[in-house]
Structures are given as C-alpha cells and as structure tokens.
Amino acid sequence: MKTLAAALTLAATVVSAAAPALAQSAGQIARVRGGAACAGCNLFQGDFSGLEARGINLAGARLRQADISLSVLSNARLSNTDMRDIEAYGAVLTGASLSGADLTNASLVGAYLNGANLAGARLSGANLSGAQLGSARGLTQGQLSQACGDEATVLPRGMRIPAC
Known part of the structure; x- marks a missing residue:
C-alpha cells in the first residue's frame, strides 16, 4: 500500500511539474x-483575432491552436x-516570414x-481555401501537395493544390 501511495504521489508531482511548460502564459x-x-513565447490557444501588429516579432513562439483570424500581421x-x-481566417500575413513554421492542420x-x-x-x-499565395516566396509544389485549397485559392504560376 505504501508503494502504491508513493507511486501515485510521484506521478502527481511529475504531472504537475510538467503542466506549466505546456500551459499558456x-x-x-x-x-x-x-x-x-514576444519571440519564443508560449501563446498556446491565445485569442489574437483582429489584432493589428505589423512587423511584430514572434519568431519561435508557440502559437498552437491560437486564433489570429482577421489579424493584420504583415511583415511579422x-x-x-x-x-x-x-485559426487564421482572413489573416493578413503579407510579407511575413514564416520560414520553418509548422502550419500543420492550420486553417488559413x-x-x-x-x-x-x-x-x-x-x-x-x-x-488554404481562398488564400492569396500568388507571390509567396519559398513555396514548393511539395508543400502544396500536402495542403488543400479550392478554386478561389490563388497560387504562384504553374503550381497546383489538392481540393479540400
């Protein structure tokens, strides 16, 4: 019984110690x-919808499951x-540096x-349905082949995207 109690206490300690690393700030x-x-910040699930922050530096930040819908983050x-x-519905990311960003399952x-x-x-x-990517830089067909879009998606000349 003492062993079980000690194991449960240890497990609770490990879980509670790990929680702050995953929680938003x-x-x-x-x-x-x-x-x-806020480069490198933990912005997990943050609501930034409608934010106007041109040129903001969020490099290396954790924005997983955040909402930047209708935000203006040009040159960010x-x-x-x-x-x-x-969630980035209608977000303005013109000129933004997204090199190396993980946009897996993102709604753009x-x-x-x-x-x-x-x-x-x-x-x-x-x-990427309806997204404007006509003059995006560094975009490859391989990247687009893993995403989806629709007839309103604007792509660089010669590129294609699977339908959603």
Missing part, C-alpha cells in the same frame, strides 16, 4: 495583444513558430500570404 498573451514582440517575424491547428481560409516567405514551412493538412 496569460502575461505573454496580454503583451502580444498590446502589440509587444514568425519563422520557426509552432502554428499547428491555428481566405488568408493573405502574398510576399510571405514560406521556405521550409510545414503545410501538411493546412486548409
């Missing part, structure tokens, strides 16, 4: 909502950012990505 989210740079530094499962429906650098970005399962 309310203070960091508030700073970004105010327009402050988002390289190597964890943006898995992000109607997003503006002209001039954005997508070199090395992971787009597996990303929905």
